[in-house]
Amino acid sequence: MHIDELQPRSVWKRFFDICAIPHPSHREAALADALMRWAAEHGIEAKRDEAGNVAMSRPAVFGMEDHPGVILQAHLDMVPQKAAESGHDFERDPIRPRLDPKNPAWLVADGTTLGADDGIGVAMALALLEDHELRSGRLECLFTVNEEDGMSGARAIEPGFVTGSLLLNLDGEDEAELTIGCAGAVRTIAELSIPATAAPDGLAWFEAAVDGLLGGHSGVDIDKGRANATLALVGILARTRAELRIASISGGTAANAIPREARAIVGVEAARAAEFRAAFQSEATAARIALGDKDPGLAAALASIAVKPAASLAPKDAASMLTMLGALPNGLVAMEPDMPGLVRTSLNLGKAEGAVAPGTDRFRLETLVMIRSSSDDEKEALAATVERRLAGVAEHGWAVEQRRPAVSPAWSPDPGSPLLGKAVAVYRELFGKDPRVTSTHGGLETGLFRPRFPSWDMLSLGPTIRYPHSPDERVEIASVERSYRFARELVSRL
Numbered sequence: 480m481h482i483d484e485l486q487p488r489s490v491w492k493r494f495f496d497i498c499a500i501p502h503p504s505h506r507e508a509a510l511a512d513a514l515m516r517w518a519a520e521h522g523i524e525a526k527r528d529e530a531g532n533v534a535m536s537r538p539a540v541f542g543m544e545d546h547p548g549v550i551l552q553a554h555l556d557m558v559p560q561k562a563a564e565s566g567h568d569f570e571r572d573p574i575r576p577r578l579d580p581k582n583p584a585w586l587v588a589d590g591t592t593l594g595a596d597d598g599i600g601v602a603m604a605l606a607l608l609e610d611h612e613l614r615s616g617r618l619e620c621l622f623t624v625n626e627e628d629g630m631s632g633a634r635a636i637e638p639g640f641v642t643g644s645l646l647l648n649l650d651g652e653d654e655a656e657l658t659i660g661c662a663g664a665v666r667t668i669a670e671l672s673i674p675a676t677a678a679p680d681g682l683a684w685f686e687a688a689v690d691g692l693l694g695g696h697s698g699v700d701i702d703k704g705r706a707n708a709t710l711a712l713v714g715i716l717a718r719t720r721a722e723l724r725i726a727s728i729s730g731g732t733a734a735n736a737i738p739r740e741a742r743a744i745v746g747v748e749a750a751r752a753a754e755f756r757a758a759f760q761s762e763a764t765a766a767r768i769a770l771g772d773k774d775p776g777l778a779a780a781l782a783s784i785a786v787k788p789a790a791s792l793a794p795k796d797a798a799s800m801l802t803m804l805g806a807l808p809n810g811l812v813a814m815e816p817d818m819p820g821l822v823r824t825s826l827n828l829g830k831a832e833g834a835v836a837p838g839t840d841r842f843r844l845e846t847l848v849m850i851r852s853s854s855d856d857e858k859e860a861l862a863a864t865v866e867r868r869l870a871g872v873a874e875h876g877w878a879v880e881q882r883r884p885a886v887s888p889a890w891s892p893d894p895g896s897p898l899l900g901k902a903v904a905v906y907r908e909l910f911g912k913d914p915r916v917t918s919t920h921g922g923l924e925t926g927l928f929r930p931r932f933p934s935w936d937m938l939s940l941g942p943t944i945r946y947p948h949s950p951d952e953r954v955e956i957a958s959v960e961r962s963y964r965f966a967r968e969l970v971s972r973l
C-alpha cells in the first residue's frame with residue numbers, strides 16, 4: 480500500500496494538502512489562505528473573522544431545508560514537536576507523512592508531529608462539504624485557530640459567524656468514543672515574598688532532590704496516585720523537623736504536567752547535620768513505601784554543597800513556607816458519580832519556583848496551580864480554597880499577590896442529548912456495537928462554546944490518534960475510513 484492509495488481518497492487528499500503547508504499554533508494564516516482559495520475554486524461560500532477563524536457553508540439539499548444546520552468543527556493549528564535529531568523547520572518545511580515502517584497500519588510523520596491532531600478533522604470536514612452525493616441539511620465548517628496554545632480562536636467566535644445548531648467537533652482521538660463533556664479549568668498563580676537574610680556561619684548546606692517519578696498529564700493521569708515531586712520534597716523536608724534555612728526551591732515545568740523532579744538548597748546547623756541526614760533518609764524511605772507501585776521510582780537524595788548561599792529564608796520563614804505548601808490540596812479530589820472511571824475534580828501544583836531575587840534581599844516564591852472540574856461550582860470553590868491557603872502565609876509576614884491568567888468553563892455531559900441518541904444509533908447500525916460515551920478531564924473547544932452558544936447540541940468524535948503532541952504522533956489508517964463513514968452517515972440523518 481502506498482500513501483496515494485489510502486481510502487477515502489477525498490479525506491486523504493485534503494489531509495496531504497494540509498501537511499504541505501506549515502501550520503503550527505499562531506502561524507495558521509497560510510493554511511487559512513489556502514482553504515479560502517480552495518473554497519473559491521469549489522464555489523463554496525467562505526469567510527474569515529478577525530481572529531483568523533474560517534467558516535464555510537453549503538445550503539441544504541432540496542427537500543432538507545427544514546433540517547437543523549450542522550457545524551463540522553476542527554482546529555487549524557498543530558503542536559510543533561520534533562525528534563532531537565530532526566532538522567525540521569516548522570515555519571517553512573512541509574510535514575512529511577509516511578506509513579510507519581514498523582507497522583504500516585499507521586500513518587506517522589518523518590521525525591515530527593504529524594498534525595493529524597487536528598488536520599485529519601479539517602480534512603474530514605472539507606471532504607464532507609465537497610461530497611455531492613451526501614444529502615444533508617445546511618452544512619457548515621468551522622475551523623478555529625490556536626486551539627493548542629490557549630484556544631484563542633474558539634474564544635473569539637462571534638454569534639452569527641456560523642448559524643447551525645448541531646455541532647460535531649472532529650478533534651476526538653479514538654474512533655470508538657463519543658465525547659459529550661469536558662472539564663473546565665482555572666490556572667491560578669501566586670507570588671509570595673519575604674525578606675531573606677544572610678545565614679550565620681557554622682551551617683552545613685545541602686542540595687535536597689527528589690526525582691525518578693512518573694509525572695504525566697494532569698488531565699489524564701491525575702487519578703493514578705502518582706507523587707507530585709515538589710510536594711514529596713516539601714513533605715520529606717518538613718517531616719525531618721530540622722530547623723532549616725532555605726536558599727531556593729523549585730519543582731515542575733508546566734501547569735498541566737505533574738512534576739517529576741524537585742530540588743531545594745537547604746542549610747542546617749553543622750552539629751545537627753548527621754541527625755538531619757538520617758531523618759531525611761528515613762522520611763524518603765517512608766514516602767517511597769507509601770507510594771508503593773503507584774510511583775515506584777521515587778528517589779530522594781541529599782548532596783553536600785561547599786558554597787554558602789549569600790542569602791536565604793530564616794528558619795521560621797522556611798517553616799511557614801513548607802507548612803503552607805504541605806497544606807495545599809493536590810491531586811484527585813472527586814470522581815464523576817455517573818460515569819465510572821472519569822475524574823470530576825482535581826488539581827495540580829504544576830510549578831513552584833522560589834529563590835532570592837537577583838539584586839534584592841527578598842525571597843520570592845511563585846506557584847502555579849491548575850484546577851480542573853466538570854462542575855464550574857466545584858472548580859470555583861477549589862480555586863478559592865487554594866488561593867486562601869496560599870494567602871494564609873500573609874499572617875507570617877509574607878507579601879502575597881495572586882492572579883488567574885486563564886479560566887475556561889466546563890462542558891457538562893448531557894446523556895439525554897438528542898444528537899447523542901442519533902449518533903449512538905448510527906454507530907450501532909454501522910459497526911454492530913455500542914460506542915463508548917465519555918467525557919474528558921482535559922479541555923476541549925466545545926467547553927468554550929457551551930456558555931456562549933447554550934442552544935448548541937454538541938458531540939466530539941474522530942479517528943484513532945496516539946501520542947499526539949509528540950514526534951511519535953500516529954493515526955490509525957483504517958479508523959479514518961470508519962470514522963469518516965460514521966460522520967457522513969450521521970450528518971445525512973440529522
Ligand SMILES: [Zn+2]
Nearest residue numbers: 596597626650
Ligand atoms: Zn486537537
